[in-house]
């Protein structure tokens with residue numbers, strides 16, 4: 496299998512051109528290839544496929560082999576991938592995902608993709624649609640028990656489910672312990688991605704993330720969008736916010752008039768490789 500290892504702010508995936516390759520059992524390959532000791536090492540696997548309704552389809556798998564409906568950092572890399580590989584010459588693209596068709600704009604200078612802006616669509620707040628089990632119509636600043644403590648969360652779907660939790664200092668948290676307590680909490684029927692947010696000022700937040708199916712990652716694009724929506728709803732920030740993640744910064748804007756969220760950030764290639772997937776051990 497030919498692949499390209501890419502990352503968006505350190506949120507790294509193995510990308511496969513499935514307009515050419517045919518992968519059987521991608522969920523199993525995702526688990527094996529993501530292993531950082533016995534595989535390539537990544538937060539998951541992303542397949543680029545043809546689409547009947549858009550320019551391409553993005554199919555994403557977490558490191559545990561589960562399917563993600565959407566991936567913000569991944570979709571920027573898909574834009575760079577199809578442009579760099581000559582699968583398209585377009586700099587404005589539509590990519591089909593399980594969370595609908597997303598529009599990408601590639602900023603290219605001297606043939607190099609510098610950054611990608613994605614229209615991530617409208618945030619979904621209705622609890623049943625996130626999904627999160629609650630008596631409330633929307634979960635905004637509501638309590639949740641995790642471990643021995645009570646946290647307050649705001650739940651947002653960006654096509655995939657997110658719980659956003661505001662804390663004093665994100666660097667003080669033990670995410671290996673805390674993250675799974677949110678991810679596996681019975682109030683989230685589809686599990687959840689959890690963003691821990693420290694508000695720096697009304698234009699800037701700092702975030703660490705525990706991703707459903709992959710654990711702590713260096714960045715999460717859908718998570719950064721959910722975090723900004725939650726920050727606005729809780730009165731902490733304006734609509735345009737710089738999100739500081741472990742791997743760098745994303746610019747997020749919640750356009751309230753059009754009710755859509757724009758995400759802008761980089762996409763990087765690490766290396767090209769070839770692997771015999773039948774020899775990967777689990």
Ligand SMILES: N[C@@H](CCC[C@H](N)C(=O)O)C(=O)O
Nearest residue numbers: 563566567568655715716717
């Ligand atoms: N890293 C991603 C999100 C990947 C999917 C997520 N773990 C899920 O299962 O929903 C991003 O950049 O958005």
